[in-house]
Amino acid sequence: xxxxxxxxxxxxxxxxxxxxxxxxxxxxxxxxxxxxxxxxxxxxxxxxxxxxxxxxxxxxxxxxxxxxxxxxxxxxxxxxxxxxxxxxxxxxxxxxxxxxxxxxxxxxxxxxxxxx
Amino acid sequence: xxxxxxxxxxxxxxxxxxxxxxxxxxxxxxxxxxxxxxxxxxxxxxxxxxxxxxxxxxxxxxxxxxxxxxxxxxxxxxxxxxxxxxxxxxxxxxxxxxxxxxxxxxxxxxxxxxxx
Numbered sequence: 001x002x003x004x005x006x007x008x009x010x011x012x013x014x015x016x017x018x019x020x021x022x023x024x025x026x027x028x029x030x031x032x033x034x035x036x037x038x039x040x041x042x043x044x045x046x047x048x049x050x051x052x053x054x055x056x057x058x059x060x061x062x063x064x065x066x067x068x069x070x071x072x073x074x075x076x077x078x079x080x081x082x083x084x085x086x087x088x089x090x091x092x093x094x095x096x097x098x099x100x101x102x103x104x105x106x107x108x109x110x111x112x113x114x115x116x
Numbered sequence: 117x118x119x120x121x122x123x124x125x126x127x128x129x130x131x132x133x134x135x136x137x138x139x140x141x142x143x144x145x146x147x148x149x150x151x152x153x154x155x156x157x158x159x160x161x162x163x164x165x166x167x168x169x170x171x172x173x174x175x176x177x178x179x180x181x182x183x184x185x186x187x188x189x190x191x192x193x194x195x196x197x198x199x200x201x202x203x204x205x206x207x208x209x210x211x212x213x214x215x216x217x218x219x220x221x222x223x224x225x226x227x228x229x230x231x232x
Contacts, residue, residue, distance in 0.1 A: 030156065030162055034153065037150065053165065054166060
């Protein structure tokens with residue numbers, strides 16, 4: 001992906017979207033964790049939770065890398081996963097929105113091919 | 117430590133003591149886990165629990181190795197940690213009890229030196 005200039009406004013928009021999505025995911029992981037923890041009945045259940053937390057943490061760490069060279073791909077992914085809305089990104093410059101929209105479209109086409 | 121013969125009765129005694137202690141430790145870890153889990157308020161608290169579980173599991177795995185060559189040392193340790201009672205081992209043969217008692221004494225002397 002080519003090298004974009006990010007204005008201060010754009011950086012704020014991207015950062016807010018990133019933070020919103022991360023917060024949503026962490027909240028969901030915490031809710032799931034609490035649900036699992038209450039149901040723990042044996043040491044095995046407890047080690048399953050250790051495993052769940054370890055995987056969740058690794059997934060989050062791998063996904064939420066805030067790097068400008070990766071940001072358009074990540075923002076597109078977050079829209080696809082319904083963690084943010086496409087409208088949240090509306091004030092990014094046109095060149096970036098075009099990339100995002102083309103990634104969204106590519107992915108949706110790919111998904112609809114899967115359905116056939 | 118020299119190679120002992122373990123009669124079937126002795127094996128049963130050792131195994132029961134080992135299982136009792138392991139069960140007590142796991143129960144305590146589960147109780148602590150439940151207490152921590154209820155108090156989780158942030159992702160950081162949750163990753164602390166992951167860390168707690170990981171350490172607890174590694175400690176248990178390293179400690180509870182059921183190997184006859186290590187058993188007298190382990191049983192002595194479990195008595196010292198009040199996880200089993202010296203009386204639970206009373207029906208082991210005299211040669212084994214002597215080793216256990218000498219390990220207990222050595223350790224208690226060491227602890228009392230520490231106090232001075």
